[in-house]
Amino acid sequence: MRRALISLAEVVFPFVVVGILWQAFHLLGPFPPKLFPGVETIVSTFVRLVGNGILPVHALTTILRLIVGFLLGAVLGVVAGIVMGRYRWAEDLLVPVVSVGNPIPGLAYAPLFVIWFGLGNLPAVLLVGFAAAFPVVVNTWTGVKAVKAIWIRAAESMGAPEHQLFRKVVLPGALPYVLTGLRLGLARAWRVLVAVEMLTSVSVGLGWLIFGAREFLNTDVMLAGIAVIGCVGLALEKLVFQKLEEFTVVRWGMMAR
Amino acid sequence: MHHLELRSITFEYATADGPLTALRELSFAVEPSEFLCVVGQSGCGKTTLLNVVAGFLKPTRGAVLLGGKPVTGKGFDRGIVFQDFAQLFPWRTAQRNVEFGLEMKGVPRAEREEVALRFLRLVKLEKFARSYPHELSGGMQQRVAIARALAYNPAVLLMDEPFAALDALTREEMQRLLVDVWRETKKTVIYVTHNVAEAVYLADRIVVLTPHPGTVKAQVRIAMPRPRDTLSVEFLECQREVVGHLGGR
Amino acid sequence: MRHPGVVRPILGTVCSFGLAALVWESFARSGLFAPALTPSVVAIGAALGRMLLDGTLLRHVLYTLYRILAGLALAAAVGLPIGMLMGRFRHVERFFIPLVSVLSPIPSLAWVPVFILWFGLGNTAAIALVFYAATFPIILNAWTGVRSVSRLWIRAAEAMGADERVLFQKVVLPGSMPFVITGLRQAFARSWIAVVGGEMIAATSWGLGWVIFDSKEFLNADVMMASLVVIGILGLAFERLIFQAIERRTVGLWGMVKAVAG
Ligand SMILES: Nc1ncnc2c1ncn2[C@@H]1O[C@H](COP(=O)(O)OP(=O)(O)OP(=O)(O)O)[C@@H](O)[C@H]1O
Numbered sequence A: 001m002r003r004a005l006i007s008l009a010e011v012v013f014p015f016v017v018v019g020i021l022w023q024a025f026h027l028l029g030p031f032p033p034k035l036f037p038g039v040e041t042i043v044s045t046f047v048r049l050v051g052n053g054i055l056p057v058h059a060l061t062t063i064l065r066l067i068v069g070f071l072l073g074a075v076l077g078v079v080a081g082i083v084m085g086r087y088r089w090a091e092d093l094l095v096p097v098v099s100v101g102n103p104i105p106g107l108a109y110a111p112l113f114v115i116w117f118g119l120g121n122l123p124a125v126l127l128v129g130f131a132a133a134f135p136v137v138v139n140t141w142t143g144v145k146a147v148k149a150i151w152i153r154a155a156e157s158m159g160a161p162e163h164q165l166f167r168k169v170v171l172p173g174a175l176p177y178v179l180t181g182l183r184l185g186l187a188r189a190w191r192v193l194v195a196v197e198m199l200t201s202v203s204v205g206l207g208w209l210i211f212g213a214r215e216f217l218n219t220d221v222m223l224a225g226i227a228v229i230g231c232v233g234l235a236l237e238k239l240v241f242q243k244l245e246e247f248t249v250v251r252w253g254m255m256a257r
Numbered sequence B: 001m002h003h004l005e006l007r008s009i010t011f012e013y014a015t016a017d018g019p020l021t022a023l024r025e026l027s028f029a030v031e032p033s034e035f036l037c038v039v040g041q042s043g044c045g046k047t048t049l050l051n052v053v054a055g056f057l058k059p060t061r062g063a064v065l066l067g068g069k070p071v072t073g074k075g076f077d078r079g080i081v082f083q084d085f086a087q088l089f090p091w092r093t094a095q096r097n098v099e100f101g102l103e104m105k106g107v108p109r110a111e112r113e114e115v116a117l118r119f120l121r122l123v124k125l126e127k128f129a130r131s132y133p134h135e136l137s138g139g140m141q142q143r144v145a146i147a148r149a150l151a152y153n154p155a156v157l158l159m160d161e162p163f164a165a166l167d168a169l170t171r172e173e174m175q176r177l178l179v180d181v182w183r184e185t186k187k188t189v190i191y192v193t194h195n196v197a198e199a200v201y202l203a204d205r206i207v208v209l210t211p212h213p214g215t216v217k218a219q220v221r222i223a224m225p226r227p228r229d230t231l232s233v234e235f236l237e238c239q240r241e242v243v244g245h246l247g248g249r
Numbered sequence C: 001m002r003h004p005g006v007v008r009p010i011l012g013t014v015c016s017f018g019l020a021a022l023v024w025e026s027f028a029r030s031g032l033f034a035p036a037l038t039p040s041v042v043a044i045g046a047a048l049g050r051m052l053l054d055g056t057l058l059r060h061v062l063y064t065l066y067r068i069l070a071g072l073a074l075a076a077a078v079g080l081p082i083g084m085l086m087g088r089f090r091h092v093e094r095f096f097i098p099l100v101s102v103l104s105p106i107p108s109l110a111w112v113p114v115f116i117l118w119f120g121l122g123n124t125a126a127i128a129l130v131f132y133a134a135t136f137p138i139i140l141n142a143w144t145g146v147r148s149v150s151r152l153w154i155r156a157a158e159a160m161g162a163d164e165r166v167l168f169q170k171v172v173l174p175g176s177m178p179f180v181i182t183g184l185r186q187a188f189a190r191s192w193i194a195v196v197g198g199e200m201i202a203a204t205s206w207g208l209g210w211v212i213f214d215s216k217e218f219l220n221a222d223v224m225m226a227s228l229v230v231i232g233i234l235g236l237a238f239e240r241l242i243f244q245a246i247e248r249r250t251v252g253l254w255g256m257v258k259a260v261a262g
């Protein structure tokens, strides 16, 4: 009980320090309060936006787009990565395309997707999937190639046919890399999505909430929106990926805690 | 008829500077339930030889016959234990590792579990059936690997210096255990090592290879009854004979 | 390496781009979209040539690069010390972990409207944006890097009489190099995205992101595609020429990581 309190205090303390610094800057800094609101304004705006349902609607819409787009990209990426890792022709063909496409920010394709698919959900979801696929492909491919030859030999000597080899050896063997790829892909999807919501002027979504607030210099609304974005991102990492890892690669000793 | 026969095997690796002969005109045979050790200096082609027998490498010339029939590629009939501890699948518990070969054969679950536990008991690891490989010591992992290679009942067990990376005490214990397991299961074993004392302790017969490229230099039959006393005059005499073949040109 | 010789990879690259161009070309000519929206490979090449010749491309590239490099330098100056101190001292670690784990998942572009209000349109906002995008990968990797330095090396150095300063300079710093380089790499990739996105949203009239956004307004798909190609080439060039060279000269040489073949 005491330990729990102490560790809670340890987590809260840095935020208190940052809050005090923020407040000092708010009072003493060069910005007018409208542009650099105090902590109390941000908190009360946050509470008001949650209370009247505005923030939850925007957040849920954004999360839904994220999930659909990311799943699309993840499935595509894992399949392409495995094929590249196992077949030489696919590797020779796809590696150059992927290594040029990967460093291009997903957002740079946004205008292209907009002129092709118009505004709204479709281009947003497609772009998110497209951007997320790259890190997934690269890591899955690396992971499949990093599967120890000795595991494959052992499985083959026990008579494993190709499809079993795939499911029971290659996939779990590559899993640490695949998970890393999915994690990077999700982070990238998240970044692209928020930006796309700003650019393609969809009518709901966290990105739009922040961007729209600019018109009226509502810095407090922007900051409240940013806080939600941070919390959603954190929750995805802690609740989804860390749990997934704990039950697989960490349990198997393939990755240190 | 011999159980396993190697007929003038030649193996060449394709390297950047042309073919490199690792094995040349190598022939010997193994009888049913025989424990055969292959010794030779590092780099003489022992691992290559085992990989050829296992079917991972196709001999450039010559053939491997199992029960009189030439073997092509890999198959259920040869179990293999590598030197590397990392051969176990980290994502499966000890028991599930041992079950793998049975799974490939389509053995139903209940029977699989029973067989796996029986072989884990044989290597004295039944208490660790549910542990993951990273929770076991190196020696324990090698014992699981032996259980895994035996569980699906291959005709021949191939072992490539499985205990080379263990400390001397553990290695001795493992050698005793291996002899017990072998007597219990009556398997035909080909065991590759560069440790002469180990070979004399384990083998019914020792095949000595020449240094690079590997070919059969001599064969020594070890007739001592088991368990063998490693300090007896007879043992040291055998050891001296094998070392003599290894050293002489 | 899996590729003996150089013929195969080059052939692969040529085939791959040839195929990509072919697919694009047939897509462009299929009439699925209006030709203005899907320019042919020739049109894209022509747009690229035009921009190169009249010097606008160079100017756009220089603006973008300036913003990236300034922001990146700032991020390294702040992020490396924080990350290293986190790896070395428990108190620092405990203080920064909660902050970093809340702030780092926020996409830097979400800050764009705020930064515009604070700093106005222009270089300052763009550099602040790059700074935000680049700092967290640098911190996280420096932190991991310091923690990954083998206890054995530290003990050995201490046994040979190294004090805290020498230890840091001669053991911890080189020992954490592979991670630090990875961090800079990731930071660069992220800055690239941030700056292009920032330039799109906060139109500043120069910069590669701005070109893309501007050509969308006028439906100049050829200019847009040409700029995309330039972005891709620049990103690849940085990775190949700078990061891989640094890696080969340091950690690759020390055998700590397998250097990636050119
Ligand atoms: N993949 C390969 N490509 C080319 N040459 C190889 C390859 N593997 C082994 N060789 C060569 O073949 C010879 C025999 O190698 P092998 O690994 O079979 O030796 P070994 O007897 O098992 O040695 P050790 O006792 O050190 O394990 C060596 O000279 C080695 O250089």
Ligand SMILES: [Mg+2]
Pocket (backbone or CB within 6 Å): B046, B047, B048
């Ligand atoms: Mg060997």
